[in-house]
Amino acid sequence: MQSKIKAELRPENQLQQLIEQHYPAVKTAGFHLSPVAGLTGQSWKIASPAGDMLARHQSAERRNSGVERQREHAILRHIARQSLGPCVRLSSSPWLLVEWIAGTPLSDAAFVSTAGQKAVSQSLAKLHRQALSGYPLDLHRQFARYWQHVDPRRLTPRWLALHQKMMRRKLPVPLKMALLHMDIHAGNLLETEKGLRIIDWEYAADGDTALEIAALIRGNGLDLYQQDAFIREYAEAGGYPDLSLFRQQINRWLPWVDYLMLLWFEVRWAQTADKKYSEWAQPLRVRLFGRVHD
Known part of the structure; x- marks a missing residue:
């Protein structure tokens, strides 16, 4: 009996029931669910007569990682006419079903190539021209949330000092507020027939455009030459025009991005015990803990 209840509660079983409820034709024609690989998981590709879709689940684990499908849903609706991200097909808690975008993920080499930087810059500049979504990014609140889910065995007095410092510290005054993707x-x-498309909007929110670029720089490990090239391409695409001021603002945001990434990696390590998250966090620990007394 218990095994039957557990099976009924499995996300994929819930998803199957949801699709059959909202797409009755699928009952007779059949459909196929397959898990989608990624850093956070809990997504499924749906191949069905209703069209291919991506199902994104809202679990307690994802919520602890800062994901809110309701916010993601609203933001995707907000940019629906811009062909930047996927279209929403269905929203029914705890599920968000979006268009499956057929395309090829950009390679790491292509991302840092001249053509890649130009295409990414154009997409970001277009995104940053959109009206604000009404979902501001509150980094202090995010830090506090992540802190609650870090493995307490990994906390040290030095880390506590760093956390208290970051929580007291005032955020940089924004240069330009816009809707950010943040991942x-x-x-x-994805490279598609219609150009570059952006997926995985679960961390999108309103914030300073320099924060977006700081997150891109840190998240992709860009060296100084690549950073300079990207910032110039971004300005050419309609991003912030004052390169000197924009670089200064990006540098102000870098410690904030470092700490955000450190906490996220640590939360994911606590959730999964996957060593890669701990390994990715280590360089950030070295960089940040040296700044505790700066």
């Missing part, structure tokens, strides 16, 4: 990397960019 731009090669795997979230």
